[in-house]
Amino acid sequence: MGRKFFVGGNWKCNGTVESLSKLVGVLNAGEIVSTDIVEVVVAPTFIYLPMVKDKLRKEIQVSAQNCWVKKGGAYTGEVSAEQLVDMGIPYVILGHSERRHILKESHDFVGEKCAYALSKGLKVIACIGETLDEREAGDTIKVCAQQLDAIKEAIGDNWANVVVAYEPVWAIGTGKVATPEQAEDVHLEVRKWLAENVSAEVAESTRILYGGSVTAGNCKELAKKPNVDGFLVGGASLKAEFIDIINSAQAKVEH
Numbered sequence: 073m074g075r076k077f078f079v080g081g082n083w084k085c086n087g088t089v090e091s092l093s094k095l096v097g098v099l100n101a102g103e104i105v106s107t108d109i110v111e112v113v114v115a116p117t118f119i120y121l122p123m124v125k126d127k128l129r130k131e132i133q134v135s136a137q138n139c140w141v142k143k144g145g146a147y148t149g150e151v152s153a154e155q156l157v158d159m160g161i162p163y164v165i166l167g168h169s170e171r172r173h174i175l176k177e178s179h180d181f182v183g184e185k186c187a188y189a190l191s192k193g194l195k196v197i198a199c200i201g202e203t204l205d206e207r208e209a210g211d212t213i214k215v216c217a218q219q220l221d222a223i224k225e226a227i228g229d230n231w232a233n234v235v236v237a238y239e240p241v242w243a244i245g246t247g248k249v250a251t252p253e254q255a256e257d258v259h260l261e262v263r264k265w266l267a268e269n270v271s272a273e274v275a276e277s278t279r280i281l282y283g284g285s286v287t288a289g290n291c292k293e294l295a296k297k298p299n300v301d302g303f304l305v306g307g308a309s310l311k312a313e314f315i316d317i318i319n320s321a322q323a324k325v326e327h
């Protein structure tokens with residue numbers, strides 16, 4: 073069986089009860105292709121997760137944007153994997169570049185978070201990606217491999233509930249999307265890394281998403297690339313065009 077296309081909306085630290093209720097209304101009313109060909113997940117901040125989960129059509133799942141690295145307890149301000157499971161949240165995004173760079177989460181810390189979240193039954197959207205300096209230095213693949221190495225070190229061969237999101241930092245929120253060729257080049261290398269470091273089966277079955285300035289206008293061309301299995305969308309996931317991005321799954325199927 074092929075890899076099911078996956079579209080995630082990372083709402084980041086955006087929204088109010090009013091604006092997110094409107095957005096959920098738009099998503100509920102939108103015509104989306106069958107969930108036979110696409111898996112859709114949106115990630116509001118923790119505080120709005122229950123509200124969004126309640127109001128959203130059941131074809132769209134929800135995800136947290138982060139969770140604590142181990143069992144909960146005296147960790148002020150954190151939310152544990154157990155608590156997400158308790159609230160019926162199936163997914164968590166881990167290792168987003170905003171957390172790696174602004175909050176200084178190390179490769180190892182992200183790896184440990186992935187392992188703990190998986191051990192509690194969460195599915196993980198694990199983000200990797202290079203900065204502009206790293207790309208210009210020719211280190212894109214090296215950096216992605218280091219990030220993947222740390223995840224592998226912590227989770228071993230247990231990749232069945234992992235979706236990898238390749239998000240070049242220079243493309244996030246900048247309007248400067250990677251070309252379909254640039255995305256495909258890295259996705260292919262990530263798949264090779266999985267084949268060499270985990271197994272051929274995991275390489276074949278793991279979805280590799282692209283993230284960074286994805287819009288309704290550029291998603292179809294990206295979706296046609298053989299190793300692009302979907303998207304993790306920031307800004308455009310807060311707008312009605314997210315529906316079009318979900319529906320780019322059709323372009324993938326037809327290609």
Ligand SMILES: O=C(CO)COP(=O)(O)O
Nearest residue numbers: 082244245284285306307
């Ligand atoms: O960071 C992203 C998704 O996780 C991408 O953000 P933008 O789509 O706003 O560039």
